Amino acid sequence: MDASPSYIQSYCTIRDRSIVLNGTIFLKMDIATPLADFLKSAYRQLDIDYPKFHKMDSLCKAIFIATELMARHSGPYASDTALIFSNRSSSYLSDNKHATGIFDTENQTASPATFVYTLPNIALGEISIRHQLHSENVFFIFDRYLPEFLVPYTEAALDDKQIEHAIGGWTEISEHTCDLLLYHIGKLGSIPHTVAKLKRIYNEHE
Amino acid sequence: MKAAIFIVGDCVISPLGMGSTLNFEKLLAGETAVAPLDDTTLAEHRIHAARIADHQWVGKIQNASKYTRLETLFILAIQNLIDTYGIPVDRRTLVILSTTKGNVSLLHNPAARFPESRVYLSEMAHEIQHYFGFENQPITISNACISGALALSVARQLLQSSDAYEHVLVVGGDEISKFIVSGFEAFQALSDGRCRPFDRDRNGLNLGEAVAAAYVTKNPTDDAVCIRAAGSFNDANHISGPSRTGEGLYRSIREAMRLAGEPVLDFISAHGTATVYNDEMEAIALHRCGLSAIPLHSLKAYYGHTLGASGLLETILGIHSLRAGELIPSLGFQYPGTSKPLNVITQPIARPMSRFLKTASGFGGCNIALIFEKV
Numbered sequence: 057m058d059a060s061p062s063y064i065q066s067y068c069t070i071r072d073r074s075i076v077l078n079g080t081i082f083l084k085m086d087i088a089t090p091l092a093d094f095l096k097s098a099y100r101q102l103d104i105d106y107p108k109f110h111k112m113d114s115l116c117k118a119i120f121i122a123t124e125l126m127a128r129h130s131g132p133y134a135s136d137t138a139l140i141f142s143n144r145s146s147s148y149l150s151d152n153k154h155a156t157g158i159f160d161t162e163n164q165t166a167s168p169a170t171f172v173y174t175l176p177n178i179a180l181g182e183i184s185i186r187h188q189l190h191s192e193n194v195f196f197i198f199d200r201y202l203p204e205f206l207v208p209y210t211e212a213a214l215d216d217k218q219i220e221h222a223i224g225g226w227t228e229i230s231e232h233t234c235d236l237l238l239y240h241i242g243k244l245g246s247i248p249h250t251v252a253k254l255k256r257i258y259n260e261h262e
Numbered sequence: 263m264k265a266a267i268f269i270v271g272d273c274v275i276s277p278l279g280m281g282s283t284l285n286f287e288k289l290l291a292g293e294t295a296v297a298p299l300d301d302t303t304l305a306e307h308r309i310h311a312a313r314i315a316d317h318q319w320v321g322k323i324q325n326a327s328k329y330t331r332l333e334t335l336f337i338l339a340i341q342n343l344i345d346t347y348g349i350p351v352d353r354r355t356l357v358i359l360s361t362t363k364g365n366v367s368l369l370h371n372p373a374a375r376f377p378e379s380r381v382y383l384s385e386m387a388h389e390i391q392h393y394f395g396f397e398n399q400p401i402t403i404s405n406a407c408i409s410g411a412l413a414l415s416v417a418r419q420l421l422q423s424s425d426a427y428e429h430v431l432v433v434g435g436d437e438i439s440k441f442i443v444s445g446f447e448a449f450q451a452l453s454d455g456r457c458r459p460f461d462r463d464r465n466g467l468n469l470g471e472a473v474a475a476a477y478v479t480k481n482p483t484d485d486a487v488c489i490r491a492a493g494s495f496n497d498a499n500h501i502s503g504p505s506r507t508g509e510g511l512y513r514s515i516r517e518a519m520r521l522a523g524e525p526v527l528d529f530i531s532a533h534g535t536a537t538v539y540n541d542e543m544e545a546i547a548l549h550r551c552g553l554s555a556i557p558l559h560s561l562k563a564y565y566g567h568t569l570g571a572s573g574l575l576e577t578i579l580g581i582h583s584l585r586a587g588e589l590i591p592s593l594g595f596q597y598p599g600t601s602k603p604l605n606v607i608t609q610p611i612a613r614p615m616s617r618f619l620k621t622a623s624g625f626g627g628c629n630i631a632l633i634f635e636k637v
Contacts, residue, residue: 139496144382144384145382146364146382146383146404148381148382151363151366151369151381151441152369152370154441154444154445155366155369155370155371155441156370158370158440158441158444159370159371159372159440160370166444166445166447166448167448168445168448168449168502171444171445171448171449172449172501172502172625174363174441174445175362175404175405175406175624175625175626176404176405177404177405177406177624177625177626177628178406178501178625178626179626180496180626180628181496181497181498181500181501181625181626181627181628182501184496184497184498184627185498185499185500185501185627188498189496189498190495190496190497190498190509190510190513191495191496192494192495192496193405193494193496193626193628194403194405194412194416195403195404195405196401196402196403196404197383197384197387197402197403197404198384198399198402199384199388199399205401208423208424209419209420209423211423212419212420212422212423212424213419215423216264216419216422216423
């Protein structure tokens with residue numbers, strides 16, 4: 057069952073205040089660093105000029121950074137790379153900001169710049185623009201990282217669409233914490249795309 | 263060769279009433295659910311929207327006080343499918359939920375009487391699972407306004423790739439809230455009257471609410487409809503505006519048509535939100551596909567934009583149209599209003615039909631096209 061026709065090309069975790077690409081630390085900061093500052097530092101360290109980054113919410117920023125880093129190792133991504141993402145909180149950070157604006161402030165206002173981020177799949181739109189991915193996007197909501205569902209689903213999606221690549225994983229962001237594991241799947245390589253392997257990678261940094 | 267997958271049953275709860283046959287008949291009679299709405303808990307001023315009345319759901323499930331309004335509607339739709347089609351509540355049955363915002367009306371809302379944790383979609387899924395005692399955790403999809411149609415595609419793929427499930431219940435729903443109204447208003451996307459999809463004078467959308475459910479399985483019945491093919495592509499162009507070339511929708515339709523073997527379509531159930539840019543984008547994509555002459559409707563002037571339910575709701579009504587051999591007119595259309603012409607259906611037409619194309623597009627640049635065919 058766990059024999060997989062696909063392989064992990066690269067993977068990235070963002071947890072606590074560290075970013076790790078294929079097991080190598082890209083950035084590590086003090087645990088007390090605010091999440092927003094940490095993501096901004098990571099963007100600076102990427103050394104790219106992409107002003108749209110600063111408009112994004114933290115969910116999009118974290119996904120953007122991880123996707124950017126993986127592209128440096130196993131990119132550029134094929135334009136038909138499927139995006140199969142999941143988390144627990146959907147777009148809670150932006151939802152919370154929008155709801156605060158319309159209920160809790162003196163002058164109740166709704167901002168289009170906030171509202172547009174109140175959908176989790178906006179992040180998939182952001183990386184599709186950045187990497188010019190014309191592909192299927194799906195955003196699942198689970199109460200925890202569920203490789204038991206995602207691995208067979210991703211394999212079936214590759215087979216169904218007759219494509220070779222996917223980017224997927226778990227992207228749970230709250231105001232202060234980030235629990236992200238993304239991986240780039242392809243047909244060549246040495247790390248099998250299996251539930252067991254992904255569970256190991258996910259749990260390594262706990 | 264992959265197994266054929268069928269929609270063999272459905273349920274619709276909309277402001278027009280409960281039951282898909284009832285809803286279909288009301289559309290053919292020209293009834294619309296979109297009406298002026300003066301409710302200061304939603305907006306400071308009058309909006310035009312389609313809202314489900316309290317008598318349709320209040321007190322209709324067990325332990326009613328434990329469930330939110332939207333959960334109650336989801337539960338009613340699932341219960342209806344289980345009862346009507348005798349679907350077992352065991353490990354062979356999987357529920358797929360499709361919603362953009364779930365219980366978001368509870369968030370920061372001083373009138374809410376549920377804990378804010380209920381805003382999490384996984385909590386909502388958990389409540390629905392345990393109401394019925396389903397063994398499998400529901401799969402929840404939140405992918406903007408293509409969620410409902412995408413959930414059908416996901417159901418199809420899951421049934422084709424695994425023998426773990428025999429019955430998949432795909433249920434989509436969203437409700438109108440201040441959260442959503444204020445957001446669309448901030449985008450200046452709301453129409454000042456009933457919306458006019460594809461019309462010259464269209465000036466925005468109406469919000470609506472509905473729960474729509476489809477029973478998807480490998481085992482066809484006499485009146486089953488096959489989910490023949492699907493294509494879904496991102497525009498990779500803009501997160502909140504449709505592509506000017508309709509690129510993602512064009513690719514989605516082309517892929518679905520190619521996979522289905524370039525069949526002749528009897529009609530197209532378009533997304534047709536009635537915003538200036540969306541409808542123009544759809545006309546361009548259809549023109550690029552050579553499908554401008556196919557009869558087409560949008561159901562948004564009947565129901566408003568029901569967000570995570572819309573793709574499912576409109577598919578189910580398309581299936582009724584297919585079976586009955588009657589084209590549903592596109593309410594609100596008077597004068598052509600897109601740079602590429604479309605064959606918008608303006609009156610009910612009876613004719614034998616075999617298949618239709620359903621499309622949807624959403625924020626984040628996502629698009630989907632599905633082809634449904636009579637058995």
